[in-house]
Amino acid sequence: NAGVTQTPKFRILKIGQSMTLQCTQDMNHNYMYWYRQDPGMGLKLIYYSVGAGITDKGEVPNGYNVSRSTTEDFPLRLELAAPSQTSVYFCASSYSIGQGASGNTIYFGEGSWLTVV
């Protein structure tokens, strides 16, 4: 059972480059999330999606874009990478009906370590 799979695990980008972090889940979850975690800090919500074709901004969306064309995939696009985007990125998913994400476990991918130099 794969769960939430993120690729790549490690990446070094130069300032101004663009890249896409891939995220796939095989649990048929409707909710998917992208978080970033700076060293020694908590998780900040970048974008989230409640189903295919529906995405919305979280706390720190600037410099990122997402799409959700299928239930399984939720890629995160970094445009014009900046040193401030150096972080660990976690994709997560959960299944929920009704009120938000309540009452259901959020499953995380293993993380993607991104360095912008």
Next chain:
Amino acid sequence: QQPVQSPQAVILREGEDAVINCSSSKALYSVHWYRQKHGEAPVFLMILLKGGEQKGHDKISASFNEKKQQSSLYLTASQLSYSGTYFCGTDPGTGNQFYFGTGTSLTVIP
């Protein structure tokens, strides 16, 4: 929007107890607790739903006071394996966003 946790860090000896608090400025529908080991993804511990319930398994339990918009995680008779960073996650029940707290670093020493 991000809930605040206290303390920021705590060091315990094996067998000691600890309490980690999570406080939100928004009314909450549920609170989640996760533990993250260094270099790994967060792992689910438990969920508490609106209703002021208390949950627990093994020597880790939690309470949720919806009126005070607070939750507390209780770790009793701590073990070395309890070391890590603990995060609360909160859902206001309106909209679909889910926010994690500032984190509490817990270190258990022999």
